[in-house]
Amino acid sequence: MTTVAQTNRLIIRSWIPEEDAESAFQIYSDPEVTRFIITETASIENALKLLQRWIMLSNQLNNRGFWAIIDKENKEILGTIILIPLRDEVERWTQNYEIGWHLKKSAWGNGYATEAARAILKYGFNILKLPTIYSIARPDNTASIRVMQRLGMTPIGRTNKYYKMELEMFKLEASDWTHSIR
Secondary structure, three states, rough: EEEEEEEOEEEEOOHHHHHHHHHHHHHOHHHHHHOOOOOOOOOOOHHHHHHHHHHHHHHHHHOEEEEEEOOOOOOOOOHHHHHHHEEEEOEEEEEEEEEEEOOOOOHOOOOHHHHHHHHHHHHHHHOOOOOEEEEEOOOOHHHHHHHHOOOOOEEEEEEOOEEEEEEEEEEEEHHHHHOOOO
């Protein structure tokens, strides 16, 4: 298990497929959680395969990828935070990195997405030395758009370049990150 970041309330670590499959299934089998994302699971076995695929991708991406968000106090898995290259309309990796989050419904409204995203932005800018990090959301995903705004990301409009759908796109430059108080 690799811990990527910690905050006052959270541990952000690699997924452990055999141990975490049931928690992932609970998150990604909830239609309210998956209504804005492409990831969903129909069984614990599917969740195990999903986590194994994420671990493989994270290894290929060299310390970028999909991580579990863990509540420090009770060790509960709250969701996923990602930092991966965006995929273009034909599913090829681009040079642009996106940050994203998926949280289980019981974790909504507690600031966990913003807190985890700040930790991963810090990791992306300070450790990985990324010049810009993007975030995308469906236009009706107002909760994620509010998180992007709280992170100080700049809206750059709608795009059809990624995931074969129209998405709102935001960005944050490393120079803006380092000059602000985080």
